[in-house]
Amino acid sequence: MAAPALTGPLPLNAESVKLAIPRKSPGSYVLGTMTDGELEARHVGRSDTDVADRLTAHVGQYPSFCFAYATSALAAFEQECELYHAYMSSSGAAHPARAPNSGWRCPRCAVFD
């Protein structure tokens, strides 16, 4: 699995999130700042149930976001792992956590093996 195709970058505010993500769905996201038209990643995350709700909780923390819908909680987790390894693994940020008792494994590394 490759990193998910992201929508954005978009300004991170409640209105923008509501417009961009009208349906309740699992998903993953990247938060950061815009530099020369590109999103400079500062944080990656996911929601197993409602990515719009999760993004709204980050309003005010970062100026911009990109996101991708996911078809399931597991798919959201795998997307977050891909985004983490693509954008964040050299930053010292912690590896994404899996849902408790899920047995999920990162598609890119052996952290949960």
Ligand SMILES: [Zn+2]
């Ligand atoms: Zn990993």
